[in-house]
Amino acid sequence: MTLIEDNKVISQAYMTRDKLKEIASAIDSNNISPEAGINLLKRSNLMNLLIPVEFGGGGGGLQLASDVAQILASGCLSTSMMWGMHCQQIMTLIENRNNDNNHIEQTIKNISQNQEYIASVTTEVEKGGDLFSAQSALSWISENEFILDREGPIVTGGNLADFFLITVRRESSSLKNDVLLVLARKNELEIRQLSSWNPLGMRGTNSNGIHLYGKLERANIVILNNFEKITQRTLIPVGHIMWASSWLGATKDIYHKMIRIIRENHNKRYSNKSDYLYIKLSQVRLIIDTVDVYLRNMLVEYEDFRKASYEYPSKRFNININNLKIFASEELFKATDLLMDIAGMNLGYLKNEKIPIERAFRDLRSAKLMYHNDRLAMANGKLSLFDSDLLPR
Amino acid sequence: MNNEFLKIISIFIKSDLTQNMIDENLRDLGLDSLATIELLLEIEEYYDISFPDEYLSEKTFSTANQLWKVVIQLVNMENSLV
Ligand SMILES: Cc1cc2nc3c(=O)[nH]c(=O)nc-3n(C[C@H](O)[C@H](O)[C@H](O)COP(=O)(O)OP(=O)(O)OC[C@H]3O[C@@H](n4cnc5c(N)ncnc54)[C@H](O)[C@@H]3O)c2cc1C
Numbered sequence: 417m418t419l420i421e422d423n424k425v426i427s428q429a430y431m432t433r434d435k436l437k438e439i440a441s442a443i444d445s446n447n448i449s450p451e452a453g454i455n456l457l458k459r460s461n462l463m464n465l466l467i468p469v470e471f472g473g474g475g476g477g478l479q480l481a482s483d484v485a486q487i488l489a490s491g492c493l494s495t496s497m498m499w500g501m502h503c504q505q506i507m508t509l510i511e512n513r514n515n516d517n518n519h520i521e522q523t524i525k526n527i528s529q530n531q532e533y534i535a536s537v538t539t540e541v542e543k544g545g546d547l548f549s550a551q552s553a554l555s556w557i558s559e560n561e562f563i564l565d566r567e568g569p570i571v572t573g574g575n576l577a578d579f580f581l582i583t584v585r586r587e588s589s590s591l592k593n594d595v596l597l598v599l600a601r602k603n604e605l606e607i608r609q610l611s612s613w614n615p616l617g618m619r620g621t622n623s624n625g626i627h628l629y630g631k632l633e634r635a636n637i638v639i640l641n642n643f644e645k646i647t648q649r650t651l652i653p654v655g656h657i658m659w660a661s662s663w664l665g666a667t668k669d670i671y672h673k674m675i676r677i678i679r680e681n682h683n684k685r686y687s688n689k690s691d692y693l694y695i696k697l698s699q700v701r702l703i704i705d706t707v708d709v710y711l712r713n714m715l716v717e718y719e720d721f722r723k724a725s726y727e728y729p730s731k732r733f734n735i736n737i738n739n740l741k742i743f744a745s746e747e748l749f750k751a752t753d754l755l756m757d758i759a760g761m762n763l764g765y766l767k768n769e770k771i772p773i774e775r776a777f778r779d780l781r782s783a784k785l786m787y788h789n790d791r792l793a794m795a796n797g798k799l800s801l802f803d804s805d806l807l808p809r
Numbered sequence: 810m811n812n813e814f815l816k817i818i819s820i821f822i823k824s825d826l827t828q829n830m831i832d833e834n835l836r837d838l839g840l841d842s843l844a845t846i847e848l849l850l851e852i853e854e855y856y857d858i859s860f861p862d863e864y865l866s867e868k869t870f871s872t873a874n875q876l877w878k879v880v881i882q883l884v885n886m887e888n889s890l891v
Contacts, residue, residue: 548841591823593841644841728867734842798846802865 417475425465425480429487432460436491443494443620444775445767447613450620453495454576457488458531462499466506471521472528478507478657479715485658486665493666493779494620498533498573500658505534505581507654509599512639512646519635523599527579534599535577537568537628545787547647549592553585560634564598567610572623575609578602580628581638595643598636605630617778648728653718653737655787660711660744663783664704666776667748670755671700673771677763696758703751707744714740731803738792745783752777810877817855818873821848831873845870852876858883 417425439452457463466481467473476484481503489496506527513520527534540551554562566582568574579601586594611625639646675697678686686693714737721729729737756764756773764773815826823839830838840848848870853859860869860883869879 548843591839593839594823642836644836648842728842731842795843798843801846801849805862 417477417480422476422480425462425474425476426483426487428460428462429484432456432462433487433491436488436495440492440494440620441767441772441775443492447619449575449622450495450498450573451576453492453620454498454533454573457495457499458533461531463502463531463533464506464528466503466510467524467528468510471510471524473524478654478718482657482661482711482715485661486668489662489665490669492620493662493776494618496662496665497618497659498621500662501536501572501655502534503658504651504654505536505579508581508597508646508650509534509638511650512597514639517635517638519633520599520638523579523601530578532578533573533576534579534581535571535573537566537571537574537580537582539568539570541567541569543592545791547583547651547787548595548644550583550585550595551592553588553590554596554598556587557631562632562634564600564605564628564630564632566628567625568628569611569625570613570623571626572621574607574624574626575622580605582628583643593644596640597638597643597646598632599638600628600630600632600636604632604636616781617775618782645728648734653714653721653729653733656737656741657711657714657718659783659786660707660740663744663748663780664707664711666779667700667707667751668704670752670771670773670776671704674755674758674773677759677770693758696754700751700754700758703747703754707747710740710743731799735796735799735803738796741787742789742792742796745780745786745789749777749780749783752780810873813855814852814877814880815873817851818848818876820851821845826873831877833872835870835872835876840870852880856880856884858887 435456436453442448443450443453461474462484464473465476465484466478469475485496485500488499509520509524526532538547539545542551543549552566554564556562564582564584566584579599582598582600583595584598585592586596606629608627609624610627613619613622613624678689678693717733717736721733752773756777758764759771759773762768763771767774810828810831815828818835819826821840821844822835826838849860858880860879864879868875870876
């Protein structure tokens with residue numbers, strides 16, 4: 417993509433953001449389906465941004481997608497998260513498709529043409545968020561056909577999805593880390609809602625529990641071997657980058673709004689601009705800047721890895737990308753807390769027209785739990801044993 | 810390669826490792842990255858050795874054979890120091 421095309425996407429993202437702003441509060445308050453938000457993204461041609469031009473997509477890169485996620489999140493974090501995860505699914509399909517599987521290529525072209533949305537089904541009740549294992553197994557009825565019977569306790573935008581990308585165990589006798597990734601179109605499945613979504617925050621994601629059932633074919637399987645490679649090469653890095661981008665965008669928005677409010681001269685509440693106020697603001701700024709720099713650094717490192725065409729990223733990259741998620745989720749939540757201290761009761765704790773701090777606070781509380789930070793910390797502790805000589809060489 | 814060594818690796822992969830599998834890629838046999846680290850700790854404890862940083866590479870853990878060569882080398886170094 418050229419710089420001019422990138423700029424066009426950015427302006428498009430801002431226009432979409434402005435419309436998202438108008439609906440975000442109602443979606444959050446009434447816990448309604450985010451259909452309006454997703455339709456806005458579809459109409460803005462953002463659903464195929466990361467699909468290469470030869471498949472009819474926008475041909476954008478991950479840096480651009482990260483910027484777009486930040487902008488969208490400044491209007492509605494839930495919609496931005498849905499879009500970010502959709503980008504993660506798109507990249508996973510593009511980068512890991514098996515060249516002999518025309519079905520997947522054709523599907524990517526259709527997704528691109530119709531601006532369709534892919535939901536992700538990785539969590540299971542028994543194993544929680546662990547990406548490297550699966551409980552539900554495929555039941556093979558012939559060499560080529562199988563039955564998929566899978567519960568997804570939390571599926572973001574499950575009721576709106578055109579496609580589902582699902583992790584399952586190869587067959588019931590397989591080890592739990594013998595995971596396959598299955599892509600299924602909505603009309604290939606019987607979909608039953610299992611639970612409704614009534615959370616503290618991220619209410620606009622409508623992440624209901626669903627049950628998926630269908631007779632599918634071998635061609636629905638994205639890749640037959642080596643699921644860990646997909647997770648390390650694409651699912652985890654892109655997921656963490658897009659999540660961190662969205663959280664960062666939402667935090668930047670309330671920071672900017674807070675400062676505008678403080679600077680309104682008629683706003684007496686903040687007119688005694690105290691040292692305390694400046695110190696808190698600087699703490700928020702420090703968090704935003706640190707996450708921003710770390711995010712940009714990881715985008716560069718990830719691009720370097722992809723150019724180098726190694727099979728697996730290094731242990732150091734694994735640690736760094738996990739740290740991006742851990743750091744962004746913990747620190748940006750702290751930033752919303754600090755902003756609430758600054759804003760106080762009326763413009764902070766209470767829902768109001770001027771600044772959605774309480775929504776950002778509730779939304780960002782989920783960040784640590786989405787792919788639990790404890791799980792990542794455990795992995796990073798172990799990985800450190802392999803990579804501890806950090807001095808320059 | 811001794812059978813104890815094969816048994817230790819077998820804890821972390823899909824099937825029991827036999828002598829004719831020692832040149833197969835351990836990742837393909839189901840050794841994921843975190844399992845690699847657990848395997849490392851297990852081997853270090855069992856053979857009372859410690860892998861220097863420069864041995865902690867993809868190559869060392871690529872096959873059972875490759876890993877065994879490194880273990881033998883480290884065990885010998887350890888013995889010559891005593
Ligand atoms: C807004 C939102 C949207 C989501 N969307 C989707 C979606 O679209 N699709 C989907 O599949 N999932 C989705 N999820 C689920 C998410 O990805 C995680 O799977 C889920 O939040 C983690 O579930 P859990 O806490 O039950 O399980 P776990 O991650 O298993 O954690 C449970 C507890 O076990 C502990 N724990 C578990 N493993 C370890 C470990 N190895 N080391 C140390 N402690 C450990 C943790 O400390 C935690 O207290 C979403 C979640 C949120 C909040």
